[in-house]
Amino acid sequence: MEGFSFSTDVTVRFAETDAQGIAHHAAFVVWLEVARVAYLEKNAGGYQAIRDRGLEALTTEVQVCYHQAAYFDDRLTVWTRCTDVRGARFRYEYRITRDGELVAEGYTAHATVDRETYKPTRVPAWLAKALATAESRAS
Amino acid sequence: MEGFSFSTDVTVRFAETDAQGIAHHAAFVVWLEVARVAYLEKNAGGYQAIRDRGLEALTTEVQVCYHQAAYFDDRLTVWTRCTDVRGARFRYEYRITRDGELVAEGYTAHATVDRETYKPTRVPAWLAKALATAESRAS
C-alpha cells in the first residue's frame, strides 16, 4: 500500500466473532497492537526490548473506521506506519485490507513512560532513530 | 455529569488487565458497548428488541482518548448519550469516570442495517423517538 512499508497478517479467530456473524469491532483494536508489536520486532528489536530498557509505551488514543465487515477465518493484512515522534509521544497509522480491499483504517497515539514511575519520558534517541529509519524506507 | 442523563457502572475484571498492570485499552471499547446495551435497555426496550424487529446496529467508528489508567477492580462509571440520529446512522458519546475523575472519553458511530440483507435501513421512527425522548431528559 502506498505510503506504508510494513504489514503483518492476522487471521480472524472464531473467538473474535460475535452474534452478528462478523469480527467484533474491539478485535480490530487488538490487531492494531499485534501489528505494532510486529512492526517494533522488525524495526526496533521488539517491544520487549523497549520494556527491558525501562520504558513502557502507553496507549493514549485509539480510533478505528470500519468500512467492511470481517468474517471468521478471513486473512487480513494490517498496514502499519509510525508517524510524528515528538518528545514523549508517537503515533501509528493503519490500513486493514483483505485481498487488497480496504476493510478498516485507524490510528493510535502513544506516550512513553518510565516503567517504574510511569512518568512521561522522551522517546529515546535509539528508538526515534530506528522508527525514522524504518519510515524512510516507505517513501 | 453535565449533558449526560445516563450512566452505567463496570468493574475492571482481572482478565481485562495486561502486563502493564492496567486495564488493556481494548477493554474500554467493550465497556462502551456494555454501556450502549444498558442505555438501550433503559430507553428503547433493549438491543435484543431491536434485533427482534429485524435490525442490527453495526459499529462504523470507534474513538477513545485515555486520560488515566484504570486498574483491576476499579469501579468505573460510563456516561453515555446518543446524538445525531440521521437516516440510517446514529452516534454515541461517552465519558468514563472513577470517583468523579475523568478516566477516558470517546464516541462511536453506528449504522442500522436489515438483519437479513445487511443493507442500510433508516433508524425506525419508534427507535428515533425513544432516543430523542431519552436525550430530552438530559438537557
Place this chain on the structure above:
Amino acid sequence: MEGFSFSTDVTVRFAETDAQGIAHHAAFVVWLEVARVAYLEKNAGGYQAIRDRGLEALTTEVQVCYHQAAYFDDRLTVWTRCTDVRGARFRYEYRITRDGELVAEGYTAHATVDRETYKPTRVPAWLAKALATAESRAS
C-alpha cells in the same frame, strides 16, 4: 443452590458472543474469575488485599462442562464455593444457572505464590480461616 452459600450474577456481553450466536466458551472461564473475585470480596477482603499482602494466586487448572448455550444479555448466576485448601493449593467449584436451570459447571485449581519470587507459598492462616468460615455457612 444446595451446597453453595455464595453466588454472583453476570450478564452476557455482546462482545462475549460468537458467530454461533451464543456466548463463546472461553467467556465462561472469565466469568469464573469474576465470581472468585466477588467471592473473595465478600469473604476475605478482596483479591487485591491478597495481592497487597505479597501473594498472587495462580490458576493451575480449569475445567468447564457446558450443558446449555448462553445467549446475549442472558443474566447468569455463578454459584461458587472454595474447597480443599491444602498447603499452597486451593480449589473452587462452580455451577452456572439461568432462571434456576443449570447452564454449566466446573472447577478451578490454584496455587498461592510469593508475588516477588513466584515461589509456592502456603495459603496464609488468615486467608484459610476466612475461606473456612465462608464455607461453614454453606452447610
Place this chain on the structure above:
Amino acid sequence: MEGFSFSTDVTVRFAETDAQGIAHHAAFVVWLEVARVAYLEKNAGGYQAIRDRGLEALTTEVQVCYHQAAYFDDRLTVWTRCTDVRGARFRYEYRITRDGELVAEGYTAHATVDRETYKPTRVPAWLAKALATAESRAS
C-alpha cells in the same frame, strides 16, 4: 511430540497478558480453538467447510492444566490430536510447549449439531474419515 502429528504456533499477544505479567489462563482456551481450526484446515477442508455443510461443532467441555506461565511474545506450539469420534461427539487433546518444554495440556469435547435446529447430528462420514486418516498418520 510423540502421539501428535499436528501442531500450530501462536505468539502471546500483549492483550492476552494480565496484571500478573503472564498470559491470562482464558487465553489458552482461545488458543486451543485456534489450533482446532488449523487442524481442520489441514485435515478436513476447514471449519468453515463444516459450517457450510449445515453443521456446527459445539464445545461441551474444556479442561486445561497449566504447568508453566507463558509470557508476552512467547512463541508457543499447540500440539493437537482428534480422538474418540463417536456418534455426534468427538474430542481433542492438546499439549502446549515452548522450546520443547511443556507449558500446558488439556482436552476439549464437542458435539456436532444441525446448524438450523441445533439438534445433535452424527459426525458425517466424510468428516469422521478425514479425522481418522489424519490421526492414522500420527502413529
